Amino acid sequence: MSPGLPPRFQQNVWRRIEDTEAPVQPTSWLDALAALILRPRFAAAATAGLLLAGVFAGTLEGRQTARHDAQMNYLAAVAPHAAR
Amino acid sequence: MNRSLVILLGALALGAAIFAGSYFASQRATVMCCARPADDLSWLRDEFHLSDGDMARIRELHEGYLPKCAEMCAKIAAKKGELASVLGNGTNVTAAAQAKLEEIASLRAQCQAQMLQHFIAVSQVMPPEAGRRYLAEMKRLTLGANEPMEQSMSDDTGHEHHH
Numbered sequence: 581m582s583p584g585l586p587p588r589f590q591q592n593v594w595r596r597i598e599d600t601e602a603p604v605q606p607t608s609w610l611d612a613l614a615a616l617i618l619r620p621r622f623a624a625a626a627t628a629g630l631l632l633a634g635v636f637a638g639t640l641e642g643r644q645t646a647r648h649d650a651q652m653n654y655l656a657a658v659a660p661h662a663a664r
Numbered sequence: 665m666n667r668s669l670v671i672l673l674g675a676l677a678l679g680a681a682i683f684a685g686s687y688f689a690s691q692r693a694t695v696m697c698c699a700r701p702a703d704d705l706s707w708l709r710d711e712f713h714l715s716d717g718d719m720a721r722i723r724e725l726h727e728g729y730l731p732k733c734a735e736m737c738a739k740i741a742a743k744k745g746e747l748a749s750v751l752g753n754g755t756n757v758t759a760a761a762q763a764k765l766e767e768i769a770s771l772r773a774q775c776q777a778q779m780l781q782h783f784i785a786v787s788q789v790m791p792p793e794a795g796r797r798y799l800a801e802m803k804r805l806t807l808g809a810n811e812p813m814e815q816s817m818s819d820d821t822g823h824e825h826h827h
Contacts, residue, residue, distance in 0.1 A: 614668035617675045630679050634686030641687075642694025649699060650707035651805075657704040658729065659779055659806045660737050 708786075712794040721789045729782045736775040743768045779806060 586592075616622055705726060709719055747764040751757075757765075783802045787795035 608668075610666065610668040610672065614671040617671055623675075626675075626679065627682060630682045631686045634683040635690040638687040638690030638692075639694050642691040643698060645691070646695045646698035647707070647710070649695070650710065654704050654707040655805055658726070658733065658782065659802075660733065 708798070712790055712798055714790060714794070718789055718791075722786055725782065725785050725789065729778075732778060733775070733782075736771065736778060740768060740771050740775065743771055776807070 705719065705723060708714060708722060743764060747761060747768060750760045750764050783799055787799040790798055
């Protein structure tokens with residue numbers, strides 16, 4: 581008659597496997613930052629944030645430029661340089 | 665090189681490229697979308713939120729003013745040509761050249777007066793607050809155009825006096 585397995589044998593085995601496969605804890609802030617950057621969720625969020633920020637800033641700047649160009653068109657029509 | 669550093673630098677470069685790409689693309693798209701170069705008056709409509717009725721009256725004033733403005737510009741240009749021929753290759757400001765300079769100044773003053781009159785007429789077509797803002801802006805842009813240069817010259821003169 582063979583002896584029975586100890587209680588929670590399977591959970592313990594899986595826990596040990598997980599511990600073995602767990603990534604090595606980063607040793608410096610640079611490693612920690614690199615590890616953070618490589619996380620897909622962080623990378624996706626940062627990409628989306630940068631895209632949105634770029635679109636927002638570009639649109640604001642574009643509107644300013646278009647407004648300035650339109651103002652200069654009007655000014656060139658009503659107040660040519662010779663008159664100023 | 666340290667692997668983490670390479671990852672960090674690569675991520676920074678990629679992030680900068682993503683930001684710059686979206687910035688320039690959206691800036692360009694906005695300028696192309698909002699620009700209406702065919703219409704000189706588009707700025708007025710957008711900036712002062714004018715109605716179609718206001719715009720129709722302003723357009724009428726604008727089209728009436730343009731030939732007068734062109735005529736004044738032609739007179740100034742002709743007078744400048746006369747000044748150039750009087751000056752020739754000489755190194756002195758002769759009495760004739762002085763007279764031409766005064767005639768140009770007088771024409772410019774007439775042109776500016778006509779221009780101001782037009783701005784006032786346009787401002788009166790607009791709603792009161794927009795009209796005030798328009799008139800102030802046009803005075804700043806036209807009459808104040810030479811102010812920075814004059815200011816810098818008077819500053820320079822002031823420095824000389826202090827020495």
